[in-house]
Amino acid sequence: MLGNIETNKIDFLNFLYKEKKFVYFKHIANEQIATLYAALRQFGKDVRENYEAEEDLLELFQIIRKNLNRFLSSIDNYNLIFEQYLSSLIGYFKELRNHYTELFDMYGRPLIMTLQTIQNQSSDTNFIKQEIRKKINLERNQCIVTRYKSKTKNVDGVPVVSFSEYLRNKCDYDDAFIIGSPEFFDQRASSIFLATNTYFLTYSIFRNDIKRPEFLNHIPKNLIYDSMLSNVCMGKGLEGQSFIVDFGEVQEQEFQKEEIILRHTQQASHLNDLDKVEANLVILHNNHYTFIPVDTKVRKVNQDSLRISSEKIQALSPGDWLLFRNNTNTDLIIEVANQLLGEAYIKHRKLQKKWKKKLRKVIELNGEEKVIRYFKNKGVKNANFQNLKNWTKETSIAMKYFEELLQILKFDEKTQKEMQESAKILNQKHIQAGKSITAQLLEELDGSVVDSLVDDGYVTFTTPLIEGASFNIEMIKEIDYTSIMVDYRDVLNVWRE
Known part of the structure; x- marks a missing residue:
């Protein structure tokens, strides 16, 4: 069975790159979006540098940021985005004004004014969508790819699909218009090009180029040769700010790995040896973490097929998706x-x-x-x-x-x-x-689950298999392969720092 899977992967790669591919990077300049971005970026910088002890403010900023990100990454008409997020944004800005008046005057008010300008002048359009319309040709097989699930199902007859759907469908497109820089997606956006012509479109304030695998970052580019992409013509990347750095992981509190390891090992030191388990710390997104025993298999969800397999920690790597059951230590199979x-x-x-x-x-x-x-x-x-x-x-x-x-x-x-x-x-x-569980969970995993996972770094869902049971799929951020002894009741649970 494994041989067939590997053969299918090789066949797919051969099909993918049998003909020449072209990758282009496009910038879209817009004064209103640039103003919105500049205010939001400075707001975040001020909060991180001067209010790091204000947990309520940090959380409030994260929520405001996440809502405003939609204006920077969506192709929905702005009236749809306002319809979905405006009322909650108003509530968050009111909270900012009531508790942090100076910050509201400095950042909240300019952000609101910029949003009002977009609402008044451009409500029935979208700046990225305007650019895409210039390239639509219904005689060609085209698609538009977004990170988030879009309310817009097509633009002038060209289908809009999420990035996960795009990869799962494996269609041989003439043109794919991907909304965002490759760094806005996971590593696959920098290595899998289904279309003859792939266009990455983002605003001119953001960098737009291929995301290099982290393990290559210390090697000069002129010393790296990628034979798999030798038939891909890559356009010159464009300079700009990093969407991820400005709006993503940098704003999370630093993960206190040593402190967590020390806490759990100290707790385990008082236990009978039979109640201790040799395990590795696995850091998940959103400052979640878990401990995986070195000799135990965990359920891994394949990102393309959504099939579930059992893997030991040695076979896992950052970016993998793991399946956990919530709120109980009882094994689901039992x-x-x-x-x-x-x-x-x-x-x-x-x-x-x-x-x-x-x-x-x-x-x-x-x-x-x-x-x-x-x-x-x-x-x-x-x-x-x-x-x-x-x-x-x-x-x-x-x-x-x-x-x-x-x-x-x-x-x-x-x-x-x-x-x-x-x-x-x-x-x-x-x-x-075990067979029943796998079959039932597969029924629950669909595109919407994947979209939420890509968006938030985790997703929660339920199944009628066990009444009241819920499950999380969590994305691995880092694995610490230093073996430690922890309480057996602490393993395979998802903890928040």
């Missing part, structure tokens, strides 16, 4: 398997807990090293420190040499047989539950 078992689950889980409880007691009384030596002498050849810990957790059903383990734990013959038969049933139901 809960669904219990549903499939009906009332019989009580009996099976009772037998499972019985041998685990006895195993844990033996380890606590004798110590791990002594137990490992004894188990190996008695035929449990895979006994080691990590396996002992795994066997005491509820996710473990049985293991190789399970029969020998039950004999060592001195259960009578009848109970041993019951436990072995029960383990077989539980294992079957866990496999069935």
Whole structure:
């Protein structure tokens, strides 16, 4: 199966670049947008430099910024944007005026005046849309690509699609008009060009050029040769401010990685060794984080197919999407398997807990090293420190040499047989539950979920699979591969700094 996937990827890349591609970068100059940007940028600079302890103000600015970003990145007519965001913006500016009068007079009032000018003079249009109209040719296969899901479904007959849809559809376009600089999107915007002609359009205040992979930033451009893009003619990038730096990640508080690691390791230091797990810190977007055990697989969502796979942390990288269940430590497979078992689950889980409880007691009384030596002498050849810990957790059903383990734990013959038969049933139901979960979650994942994820760095959704259950897909920002010991109850939860 894996071979087929890799072959499909290679076939797609060969198809993608079999003919020459052209990439152009276009700037759109507009005085009103430049004025809006300048005021918003200076507002953000002042807040970051002089009000860093004012958490309420920082949060208020972030909300105002996010709303105003739509005027800088959307192709919807401005009256639609005003209709969606104006009432909330007025409320936020009122809050700014009531609590920070000086900042309101210095930045809030000029921003409002600029918005009023746009509303009065250009309400029924959009400056980027005006530029695109000059290039529309219905005899050609064209599309318009936006980062955010747009209310505008087409411009003079040319379809408008989100960036995620654009990549999923894999259409061979003549022309693609992508709204924003490549840095406004993820790395794929700088390496996947579906159209013969790709145009990146953004306002002249912003830089507009290809986003280099971070690992290449320390290598001079003249020493890099990209054979995959050798058939792509790249236009000269354009200078300007960085949209991401001015309006994005720089405004987030610095992530206190060392402090978080210290806090969790100190908490774990007071625990029994069986309750500690070796894990890596994974930093997510929006100052969220999680701990992933080094020997545990997590659910990863493929960005193109939206299919779910299980991967160990060594196979993950920044930009990957991970699936988490919210507000519970109970493993989803266990809960669904219990549903499939009906009332019989009580009996099976009772037998499972019985041998685990006895195993844990033996380890606590004798110590791990002594137990490992004894188990190996008695035929449990895979006994080691990590396996002992795994066997005491509820996710473990049985293991190789399970029969020998039950004999060592001195259960009578009848109970041993019951436990072995029960383990077989539980294992079957866990496999069935895993397939059911994957199928159900795939039904819930669609373009709207992806758009929200690209927009906000995470997305929350629900499924009828488990009543009241909700899930998050989170985007990886950074992985710290330094192994640390944390409380097993802290892993695979999404934490906010």
